Amino acid sequence: MNLMADYGWLLWIVIGGLAGVIAKAIVPGKEPGGCIVTILLGVAGALLAGFLGNALGWYRPGEGAGFIAAVVGAIIILFIWKLISGRRVR
Incomplete structure (x- = not known):
């Protein structure tokens, strides 16, 4: 059973939300957005990691x-985001 094929976008939302929440907890300071931005952050993080992993031959x-x-x-x-927006990482 392929979990991603069975649940598709719903699993992307859940995993993206969890990854976004953990990332916001790790990075110091106040980050932008609410729930939707947090989910998008996690999904974008997964896409970035997949792109870099494929480019480097890890995947x-x-x-x-x-x-x-x-x-x-x-x-x-x-x-x-913090570098572009001028916010300091403390």
Whole structure:
């Protein structure tokens, strides 16, 4: 049974939400947005991690990033956001 094929976008939302919440808890300071932005942050983190993992040869073509990689990707996005927006990371 392929879990992603069975639940598709619903599983992306749940995993993205969890990854976004964990990333926001790890990165110091106040981050933007509410629930939807947190979910989008986690999903974007997973996409970033999958892209970087494929580019570096860590994943096979078409293989997505795991949960921990999604959290790391979301943390990277938060740090980039803070650099662009001029907010300090404390």
